[in-house]
Amino acid sequence: MNKLFFTGLLFLSGSFYASAQETIAIDSSYANGHYMQRLDFFKKMPNQKKEIVFVGNSITEGGKWQELIPNKHVINRGISGDVTYGILARLDEVLASKPLKIFLLCGINDMKRGTPNEVILANYLRMVKKIKAESPSTQVYFQSVLPVNVPMLPKSYEKLSNTKILALNEGLKALCNTYKVHYIDLHAVFADENGALKKELSMDGLHLKSAAYILWADYLKKEHIL
Numbered sequence: 001m002n003k004l005f006f007t008g009l010l011f012l013s014g015s016f017y018a019s020a021q022e023t024i025a026i027d028s029s030y031a032n033g034h035y036m037q038r039l040d041f042f043k044k045m046p047n048q049k050k051e052i053v054f055v056g057n058s059i060t061e062g063g064k065w066q067e068l069i070p071n072k073h074v075i076n077r078g079i080s081g082d083v084t085y086g087i088l089a090r091l092d093e094v095l096a097s098k099p100l101k102i103f104l105l106c107g108i109n110d111m112k113r114g115t116p117n118e119v120i121l122a123n124y125l126r127m128v129k130k131i132k133a134e135s136p137s138t139q140v141y142f143q144s145v146l147p148v149n150v151p152m153l154p155k156s157y158e159k160l161s162n163t164k165i166l167a168l169n170e171g172l173k174a175l176c177n178t179y180k181v182h183y184i185d186l187h188a189v190f191a192d193e194n195g196a197l198k199k200e201l202s203m204d205g206l207h208l209k210s211a212a213y214i215l216w217a218d219y220l221k222k223e224h225i226l
Helices: 033-044 084-095 108-112 117-134 162-179 212-222
Strands: 003-006 009-012 015-018 024-027 052-056 074-078 101-105 139-143 182-184
Touching: 033 084, 052 084, 074 084, 084 117, 108 117, 108 162, 117 139, 117 162, 139 162, 162 182
Parallel strands: 052 074, 052 101, 101 139, 139 182
Antiparallel strands: 003 024, 009 015
8 A cells, every 4th residue: 555644735826835734644556456457458549639538536437428428539537446646647648649628537535545635636736737738738627526425325435525525626626716727516417405416316325327427418518518
C-alpha cells in the first residue's frame, strides 16, 4: 500500500495554504490487477480523431457511453475502484489522442479511504495543469461527485456522506471557476428532495442502474454539452 502524509491544506481562491493540523496518512495506491488490465487494454487501442473521453471509476466504467452517445468517437476510460492518484498516473494515455473533450468524475473512492477533500482537490488541480499543458485545445468538463443514499450503502462505504460530497463539489466548482474549466452539476439529475441519491436509480446507494445513465446522457445533451 502506498502512503503519503497530509498535514492539512486549505483550498482558497485557487491556492493551497498549509495549516496547523494533525498529520494524516493517505492511501495513494491504485495499481491493482483490474487497473493494470484496463490500462493495458487502453494503451493497445488505436487513437482516434476528436475523441470524447469519459474518465473515472466504476461509475464511469458502468456507462455504455458509445450506445448513449452514438455517431461520435466516445471512449470509456473508467476503471472500477480508481482514485484521483490512479487517474493522474494514466492521464498520459488519455491525452495521447489530443481528445476533443474530457468528461472526468472521480473522488468518491478517495473519500471512502478517508482522504481529505483538500487532497482530492489538490489532485484535481494537478489534472487541470497537466491537461492544459499537454493538450491545450481539449475541452475539460469536471462532473460533480454524485450523491449517495446512505441507508443503502454497504458497511465498507461508511465514511461517505452527502455533507462531505457537497463540500467536495463546492471546492471543485470553485477550482473550475478559477482555472476556466467547465463544471457540470449532476445533482439535479440524481438527487431526491433530501439531497440523497434517488433510491430507484441505484443498486446499492452508490452505483447506478444501467437505465440511470440514460438520464445522465440526456442531461448532457439538453445542456448542449455534447
